[in-house]
Amino acid sequence: MSGTFVGMPAFPKAAQEAVGNPTLRANLRHATHTIRAKRAAAVAEVSDWAALREAGKQIKDHTLRHLDRYLVQLEESVTAAGGTVHWAADADEANRIVTRLVKETGESEVVKVKSMATQEIGLNEALEAEGIRAYETDLAELIVQLGKDRPSHILVPAIHRNRGEIRDIFAAEMSEWGRPAPEGLTDTPAELAEAARLHLREKFLRARVGVSGANFMVAETGTLVVVESEGNGRMCLTLPETLISVVGIEKIVPTWRDLEVFLQTLPRSSTAERMNPYTSTWTGTTDGDGPRTFHLVLLDNGRTDTLADEVGRQALRCIRCSACLNVCPVYERAGGHAYGSVYPGPIGAILSPQLRGTGSEIDASLPYASSLCGACYEVCPVAIDIPEVLVHLRERVVQGGPVTLEGNRTVLKPAKGHAAERAAMRAARWAFARPGALRAGQRLASRTRRLHPRTLPGPGRAWSGSRDLPPVPAEPFRDWWQRTNGGDAGEGRAK
Amino acid sequence: MSSREQILGRVRRALADVPRDGAPDGPDGPKKSDGPNRSDGSHGPGQVAGYEEAVAREYLREHGERSAAQTAELLAENLADYRALVHRCTEDELPSLIGRLFADHGTRTVLAPAGLDPAWLSATDVERVEDRAESTAHELDGVDSVVTACAVAIAETGTIVLDGGPDQGRRRITLVPDHHVCVVRVPGQVVSSVPQALERLDPARPLTWISGPSATSDIELDRVEGVHGPRTLEVVLVD
Numbered sequence: 001m002s003g004t005f006v007g008m009p010a011f012p013k014a015a016q017e018a019v020g021n022p023t024l025r026a027n028l029r030h031a032t033h034t035i036r037a038k039r040a041a042a043v044a045e046v047s048d049w050a051a052l053r054e055a056g057k058q059i060k061d062h063t064l065r066h067l068d069r070y071l072v073q074l075e076e077s078v079t080a081a082g083g084t085v086h087w088a089a090d091a092d093e094a095n096r097i098v099t100r101l102v103k104e105t106g107e108s109e110v111v112k113v114k115s116m117a118t119q120e121i122g123l124n125e126a127l128e129a130e131g132i133r134a135y136e137t138d139l140a141e142l143i144v145q146l147g148k149d150r151p152s153h154i155l156v157p158a159i160h161r162n163r164g165e166i167r168d169i170f171a172a173e174m175s176e177w178g179r180p181a182p183e184g185l186t187d188t189p190a191e192l193a194e195a196a197r198l199h200l201r202e203k204f205l206r207a208r209v210g211v212s213g214a215n216f217m218v219a220e221t222g223t224l225v226v227v228e229s230e231g232n233g234r235m236c237l238t239l240p241e242t243l244i245s246v247v248g249i250e251k252i253v254p255t256w257r258d259l260e261v262f263l264q265t266l267p268r269s270s271t272a273e274r275m276n277p278y279t280s281t282w283t284g285t286t287d288g289d290g291p292r293t294f295h296l297v298l299l300d301n302g303r304t305d306t307l308a309d310e311v312g313r314q315a316l317r318c319i320r321c322s323a324c325l326n327v328c329p330v331y332e333r334a335g336g337h338a339y340g341s342v343y344p345g346p347i348g349a350i351l352s353p354q355l356r357g358t359g360s361e362i363d364a365s366l367p368y369a370s371s372l373c374g375a376c377y378e379v380c381p382v383a384i385d386i387p388e389v390l391v392h393l394r395e396r397v398v399q400g401g402p403v404t405l406e407g408n409r410t411v412l413k414p415a416k417g418h419a420a421e422r423a424a425m426r427a428a429r430w431a432f433a434r435p436g437a438l439r440a441g442q443r444l445a446s447r448t449r450r451l452h453p454r455t456l457p458g459p460g461r462a463w464s465g466s467r468d469l470p471p472v473p474a475e476p477f478r479d480w481w482q483r484t485n486g487g488d489a490g491e492g493r494a495k
Numbered sequence: 496m497s498s499r500e501q502i503l504g505r506v507r508r509a510l511a512d513v514p515r516d517g518a519p520d521g522p523d524g525p526k527k528s529d530g531p532n533r534s535d536g537s538h539g540p541g542q543v544a545g546y547e548e549a550v551a552r553e554y555l556r557e558h559g560e561r562s563a564a565q566t567a568e569l570l571a572e573n574l575a576d577y578r579a580l581v582h583r584c585t586e587d588e589l590p591s592l593i594g595r596l597f598a599d600h601g602t603r604t605v606l607a608p609a610g611l612d613p614a615w616l617s618a619t620d621v622e623r624v625e626d627r628a629e630s631t632a633h634e635l636d637g638v639d640s641v642v643t644a645c646a647v648a649i650a651e652t653g654t655i656v657l658d659g660g661p662d663q664g665r666r667r668i669t670l671v672p673d674h675h676v677c678v679v680r681v682p683g684q685v686v687s688s689v690p691q692a693l694e695r696l697d698p699a700r701p702l703t704w705i706s707g708p709s710a711t712s713d714i715e716l717d718r719v720e721g722v723h724g725p726r727t728l729e730v731v732l733v734d
Contacts, residue, residue: 027715030715030716031715031716034716035716045558047555047558048553048554048555051551051553051554051555052554054551054553055550055551055552055553055554058549062546062549062550065510065513066513068503068506068507068510071502071503071506072503081699087497087498087499087501087502088498089498089501089502137723139713139714139722140713143713156713156716158713158714159716162715163714163715189711189714189715189717190719190721192714193711193714193719193722196722197721197722197723200723201636201723204632204723205631205632205636205671218698221698221699223698229709229710229711229712229722230709230710230711230722230723231670231709231722231723231724231725232722232723234666234703234723234724235670235723238665238666238667239632239667239670249502249506254546255546256693256698257690257694258550260689260690260693261552261554263689263693264554264689267652271712273577274573274651274652274653274706275652275654275689275704275706276706277705277706277707277708277709277710277724278703278705278706278724279702280666280701280702280703280704281698281701281702282702283698283699283701286659286700288628288665289659289665289666289667289701290665290666290667290701298502300498300502304502304505304509305505305509307505307506307509307510308508308509310512313509404508404509407501407504407505407508
């Protein structure tokens with residue numbers, strides 16, 4: 001995956017910082033609770049939700065189990081419809097292909113539809129390095145780009161920003177990139193959207209190259225599907241002369257009919273709407289309508305490694321609706337940046353360590369970025385058992401085991417740093433089995449409470465480094481029970 | 496080795512645990528496919544044999560039973576719920592209604608696809624701009640309104656679908672101007688559900704599904720209508 005997030009601290013440290021930021025927490029809480037309630041209502045409207053969810057799961061599972069066949073079929077049908085198919089084994093190769101294709105048009109700027117795949121490979125940065133400017137045109141992506149920030153949510157990348165912050169970013173930064181923000185811009189969402197409309201329209205109308213991802217690719221027909229709300233997608237997909245779509249190989253569905261499942265489950269799960277305002281489908285090129293040249297870049301970048309894991313491969317069913325983020329108690333408090341990846345939240349916690357491997361500190365920490373409460377599994381429209389994969393990946397981190405990395409099977413060593421955890425558990429077992437020792441220890445702890453450090457020494461430091469230590473009470477519970485009336489009933493036994 | 500071969504090879508190795516005998520999932524069952532089974536166990540081009548049995552489609556073809564009139568009513572309701580302006584009229588009233596919509600919007604120029612029924616614009620004297628392949632996006636940006644027909648409309652979701660037919664024109668004409676008037680024939684063009692709509696549509700054509708005007712929820716998840724597409728969508732249901 002991209003270098004964008006290299007050097008990120010592990011999840012516990014990043015999350016601790018985020019949790020200490022009250023504005024961020026308030027923005028996130030407001031947003032996730034709003035969408036949570038709306039999604040539940042949108043799902044409750046369709047009586048066959050469980051059957052749609054099961055069908056979505058089965059379609060995706062079937063596709064993954066025969067992915068080679070469907071990739072070849074897709075290539076044939078896209079080519080037959082007038083498109084050109086490219087294969088990219090990793091981020092660098094995808095970036096090289098797109099850069100070359102843009103250069104061949106003679107252009108030095110592109111307009112972009114919001115796309116997780118191009119975020120993942122760091123395409124904007126790669127284009128910038130070659131002198132090509134990429135303009136993000138989704139409102140939230142624009143906010144992130146202008147704010148020199150990183151996205152923190154799959155669907156609403158600027159979810160961590162409130163209207164006041166957005167106003168300030170627009171007023172300060174728009175002139176750097178093109179049309180400045182209107183004088184006296186206020187922080188009402190309608191005015192902010194209008195400012196974005198004016199700023200971006202000049203770019204849409206002159207753009208000759210568009211870059212997109214896709215929500216779905218239909219193997220049978222070669223059709224690509226982009227689901228969006230603002231119309232910026234339609235602008236990028238239809239006004240330029242050249243369209244380049246970078247799409248993960250797992251985004252295939254076998255048949256046109258399969259869209260009937262996902263066009264019902266995706267909008268309701270993501271934006272909690274019956275249907276998103278705009279859905280575009282295109283099959284190759286069409287004479288006289290839309291781009292004259294269409295390139296499809298099929299991206300692996302760790303997906304085949306993920307496919308090789310029999311438990312973890314279900315993460316590739318993901319349709320990027322982001323419902324799991326919005327219900328997650330950990331995401332709600334820590335925010336998306338703490339996950340150190342373009343895929344935050346529960347799905348990010350299982351997808352990123354599989355796409356990138358668990359070699360880095362952040363990736364080894366992600367399977368622990370969960371309370372395992374299961375809410376993410378409940379809302380997932382393709383029934384990915386995220387808790388199951390989290391536990392599986394924890395086991396891999398702690399115990400090591402066979403994995404596939406860049407197509408090669410290898411055996412992972414256990415991660416360091418879990419010895420202290422085992423020692424602590426052994427000590428606890430010893431103390432809990434000896435009531436006298438436990439009582440003495442508790443009394444000692446209470447009497448010395450003013451002397452306690454705020455962090456644990458030695459191996460415990462890792463634990464207390466990202467958590468507030470609970471204060472030791474002035475008196476152990478059992479002493480309090482004895483001293484107060486509560487102790488009456490059990491007096492005989494306590495002595 | 497090309498990246499294509501590399502990726503396909505990795506996929507095949509990754510699926511070492513999956514039976515590769517051509518059976519879709521689970522034990523062999525009766526197979527239906529677009530190509531006949533061959534004696535060597537492989538299948539012709541096209542999807543994996545037996546796909547139709549591989550997925551349990553126990554979901555509904557439509558949600559609830561409605562008369563044609565009720566379906567049209569639901570379409571109107573759901574369109575309005577997402578801030579489209581909905582009008583109903585008879586075939587005879589259509590030209591004057593369209594004329595009134597232009598007058599109310601202050602329209603001076605209107606884009607109309609080549610195959611549009613000329614009668615629709617017979618009661619208005621706004622200047623008509625042709626949908627020409629060579630006109631630039633900047634030219635379209637100067638046009639006040641666009642009027643089109645549609646391919647199909649979906650009641651349950653409040654969606655109209657354009658397929659680039661002669662009475663709908665190129666995708667960009669319903670995108671760049673700020674005011675879109677779309678005419679839906681009731682009941683002929685109205686279906687209940689997404690599955691029923693997909694059956695009627697040709698994937699080879701470029702399709703645009705429209706559910707209300709352009710909107711964003713990117714600022715504190717507050718829905719704001721009108722970002723990049725037409726900010727006003729008027730749907731006329733013609734009985």
